[in-house]
Amino acid sequence: MNPHQPFPTGITEVFLSQWRNRQLIVQLTKREVVGRYRGSLLGLAWSFFNPLLMLAVYTFVFSVVFQTRWNVAGEDKVNFAIILFVGLIVHGLFAECINRAPGLILSNSNYVKRVIFPLEILPCVALGSALFHAAISLVVLLAVQFLTNHSLPWTILIFPLILLPLLLGTAGFAWLLSALGVYVRDISQVTSIFTTVLMFVSPLFYPVSALPKNYQVWLKLNPLTHIIEEGRNVLIFGRMPDWTNWAYALGASIFISTAGFWWFQKTRKGFADVL
Amino acid sequence: MSFNDIAIRVQNLSKCYEIYKRSEDRLKQSLIPRLRRRLGSEPRNYYQEFWALRNISFEVRKGDAVGIIGQNGSGKSTLLQIICGTLAPTNGVVEINGRVAALLELGAGFNPEFTGRENVFMNATLLGLDHYEIESRFEQIAEFAGIGDFMSQPLKTYSTGMVVRLAFAVAVNVDANILVIDEAISVGDELFQRKCFSRVEAMKRNGATILFVSHSCAAVVELCNGAILIDAGEKLMAGDPKTVVGKYQRLLYSPTEKRFAIREEILSSVKEPPELATPSKEMRSFLTDEDRRVDATEGFFDPSLMPESTVRYEPQGAHIDSPKIFAESGNVVNCLRKGKTYRYTYNVRFESTATNVRFGMLIKTMTGIELGGVASAPSPSEAIPLVASGSSVNVEFQFRCALNPGTYFLNSGVVTSHNGEAETFLHRILDIHMFKVLPLNKNTSVGTVDFDGMARVHVYAPHPDKQSLGRIFDDVTDR
Numbered sequence: 001m002n003p004h005q006p007f008p009t010g011i012t013e014v015f016l017s018q019w020r021n022r023q024l025i026v027q028l029t030k031r032e033v034v035g036r037y038r039g040s041l042l043g044l045a046w047s048f049f050n051p052l053l054m055l056a057v058y059t060f061v062f063s064v065v066f067q068t069r070w071n072v073a074g075e076d077k078v079n080f081a082i083i084l085f086v087g088l089i090v091h092g093l094f095a096e097c098i099n100r101a102p103g104l105i106l107s108n109s110n111y112v113k114r115v116i117f118p119l120e121i122l123p124c125v126a127l128g129s130a131l132f133h134a135a136i137s138l139v140v141l142l143a144v145q146f147l148t149n150h151s152l153p154w155t156i157l158i159f160p161l162i163l164l165p166l167l168l169g170t171a172g173f174a175w176l177l178s179a180l181g182v183y184v185r186d187i188s189q190v191t192s193i194f195t196t197v198l199m200f201v202s203p204l205f206y207p208v209s210a211l212p213k214n215y216q217v218w219l220k221l222n223p224l225t226h227i228i229e230e231g232r233n234v235l236i237f238g239r240m241p242d243w244t245n246w247a248y249a250l251g252a253s254i255f256i257s258t259a260g261f262w263w264f265q266k267t268r269k270g271f272a273d274v275l
Numbered sequence: 276m277s278f279n280d281i282a283i284r285v286q287n288l289s290k291c292y293e294i295y296k297r298s299e300d301r302l303k304q305s306l307i308p309r310l311r312r313r314l315g316s317e318p319r320n321y322y323q324e325f326w327a328l329r330n331i332s333f334e335v336r337k338g339d340a341v342g343i344i345g346q347n348g349s350g351k352s353t354l355l356q357i358i359c360g361t362l363a364p365t366n367g368v369v370e371i372n373g374r375v376a377a378l379l380e381l382g383a384g385f386n387p388e389f390t391g392r393e394n395v396f397m398n399a400t401l402l403g404l405d406h407y408e409i410e411s412r413f414e415q416i417a418e419f420a421g422i423g424d425f426m427s428q429p430l431k432t433y434s435t436g437m438v439v440r441l442a443f444a445v446a447v448n449v450d451a452n453i454l455v456i457d458e459a460i461s462v463g464d465e466l467f468q469r470k471c472f473s474r475v476e477a478m479k480r481n482g483a484t485i486l487f488v489s490h491s492c493a494a495v496v497e498l499c500n501g502a503i504l505i506d507a508g509e510k511l512m513a514g515d516p517k518t519v520v521g522k523y524q525r526l527l528y529s530p531t532e533k534r535f536a537i538r539e540e541i542l543s544s545v546k547e548p549p550e551l552a553t554p555s556k557e558m559r560s561f562l563t564d565e566d567r568r569v570d571a572t573e574g575f576f577d578p579s580l581m582p583e584s585t586v587r588y589e590p591q592g593a594h595i596d597s598p599k600i601f602a603e604s605g606n607v608v609n610c611l612r613k614g615k616t617y618r619y620t621y622n623v624r625f626e627s628t629a630t631n632v633r634f635g636m637l638i639k640t641m642t643g644i645e646l647g648g649v650a651s652a653p654s655p656s657e658a659i660p661l662v663a664s665g666s667s668v669n670v671e672f673q674f675r676c677a678l679n680p681g682t683y684f685l686n687s688g689v690v691t692s693h694n695g696e697a698e699t700f701l702h703r704i705l706d707i708h709m710f711k712v713l714p715l716n717k718n719t720s721v722g723t724v725d726f727d728g729m730a731r732v733h734v735y736a737p738h739p740d741k742q743s744l745g746r747i748f749d750d751v752t753d754r
Contacts, residue, residue, distance in 0.1 A: 004368075004369050004370065004371060023400060023405070023406060024397070024400050027396065027400070028397075110384045110386065111384055113356070113362075114361065114377075114379045115379075115398070115401050116375075116377075117401060183301070183305075272356070272361055272363070273362070273363075
């Protein structure tokens with residue numbers, strides 16, 4: 001990488017730069033995952049306990065306390081929690097990245113000022129570690145589902161494909177926000193409010209069908225809605241996703257990631273001046 | 276000259292920082308001028324300009340070691356950061372030919388949470404090594420850093436010196452063609468500094484290019500074969516390290532009101548040299564006529580060279596004042612040439628009558644080591660028997676400046692003794708005066724004192740025919 005050339009912004013570079021720096025991404029992600037629980041007695045086991053405890057709490061609160069029903073056939077107490085949990089995993093993955101994005105460059109000013117660092121991988125590292133925790137949660141989810149239902153639908157294999165547009169889109173937003181956060185420090189305040197609001201305007205605690213028809217349209221404008229609903233279809237209900245919608249989502253997410261990357265590369269020259 | 280011989284080329288480099296009084300001004304600046312321009316009106320700026328660098332141009336050839344010197348805040352570090360590419364210039368172009376390993380500020384982009392080992396791997400990855408290459412060099416790096424078991428501890432537990440050791444160990448072990456060092460070495464202990472210097476020397480011999488920022492002028496002269504003087508973001512001169520260091524020190528010690536004049540003088544005296552001094556591949560190079568001419572001069576007077584550590588004893592009937600150093604020509608100097616003879620004088624005013632009076636002087640190093648001095652008489656009994664009250668005495672000590680380049684301090688004292696009692700000070704002033712011994716062209720003497728030594732080297736190579744060794748080369752160092 002020649003730091004004296006303008007940074008490439010093209011759509012291929014979005015993926016190429018991640019590929020070139022894959023060693024570094026893996027190294028840093030590993031560090032971050034392990035580092036989160038460093039010093040604690042149970043260590044990495046916490047990443048298992050966390051989702052497990054969350055699942056238990058949600059089951060209790062929503063099924064026992066509120067006695068909420070999802071209104072699908074054959075559901076019992078645990079199933080409600082599992083259905084809820086899919087939404088939480090998807091939203092959690094997105095929210096973690098978005099909340100961390102504005103501070104990514106700020107907190108790594110060493111990498112900006114002292115070395116030639118491929119800064120564009122930092123959002124991917126954040127995404128990687130969020131993905132790891134999502135994966136652990138997913139394992140917990142599938143395990144509990146298997147224990148209660150004694151079977152898993154084969155469509156769970158499609159889930160990574162469902163997640164693909166989410167990952168690309170999240171990366172795009174993370175690039176946009178991490179670059180913006182360097183210049184406008186207020187961004188991080190906005191993102192935490194935004195992700196909390198998003199939690200309630202996404203079908204996490206209720207199915208889309210629970211809303212009146214004229215509100216459903218608005219809910220579907222939320223990109224997370226599609227991911228969460230399709231995630232439930234393949235993980236729990238064993239239904240095939242709507243591939244046309246999926247293709248649209250993928251197209252949109254590629255656009256978002258390219259745009260975010262373009263913005264990041266265009267503005268990064270000024271990072272060192274502001275930090 | 277083709278670009279292949281050039282390691283670093285900097286052309287018309289400028290860096291302007293936009294200083295904002297309020298943070299919302301930054302936002303305004305990014306929007307309003309553009310709008311105004313679009314609307315056809317005159318855009319206005321919401322910031323103050325600060326030019327950290329102005330129009331800097333130079334070239335560094337492969338295998339050169341170039342020192343960048345200048346005061347704090349003169350723009351040295353900004354220049355290095357731009358060359359390394361961590362900072363974008365406002366104007367101008369930087370071209371780099373080779374792999375750059377940089378020690379910018381301290382720590383070189385280490386992560387304080389990672390262990391030393393992890394940082395080594397990450398840093399080396401950034402410098403372009405793959406996992407296996409790093410694995411195979413890790414031992415070497417660990418050995419050079421010499422921080423032992425700390426290698427597996429997080430970096431935040433390290434001392435500053437240890438961080439620098441580690442950073443330096445990585446930088447010199449990644450086969451960089453260009454090594455950029457910003458002041459980092461001076462943090463290490465003396466032993467490590469020696470180790471660094473010898474490693475840098477070795478890299479230089481292997482053809483690496485070195486860019487070196489330091490406040491230690493001695494290090495620049497020792498390590499570099501070219502130097503660039505930067506002041507207030509401008510390149511004042513470039514050339515031979517000794518010359519540049521000399522000018523720099525003149526500028527550094529100049530009183531504020533004379534600064535501008537001296538600066539202009541440096542700027543105008545330098546005809547833009549086409550390129551930096553040629554690297555001396557020869558280990559033994561001989562003095563040029565110009566070197567001899569400069570070394571033969573008597574030195575000069577630098578009015579800013581005044582001791583700040585002066586300690587005056589309470590006068591007990593005598594007053595010492597007016598310390599001066601004269602060259603043989605009679606000129607007052609305080610920047611001396613090695614090997615020349617000088618006279619150190621001071622006046623003593625007696626306010627009461629004193630018996631058995633002796634005068635003394637002492638030369639000390641910057642760290643206070645007493646190198647040697649002279650007394651006006653060997654013992655009290657041979658001293659001046661009586662000095663009447665109201666007398667004025669001028670004392671003069673002649674000495675040969677057998678000292679290597681550096682800064683030295685002078686003491687002065689007058690003692691008396693009465694009826695064979697122990698001597699007491701009539702007056703004593705520590706660090707009353709200071710002088711500097713100027714850097715010398717091709718100095719073979721090391722340490723503080725010059726013993727007027729000389730080296731003879733006989734090289735015996737195995738003779739092809741006879742069993743004996745044939746003498747093929749004798750060398751006597753040039754003095």
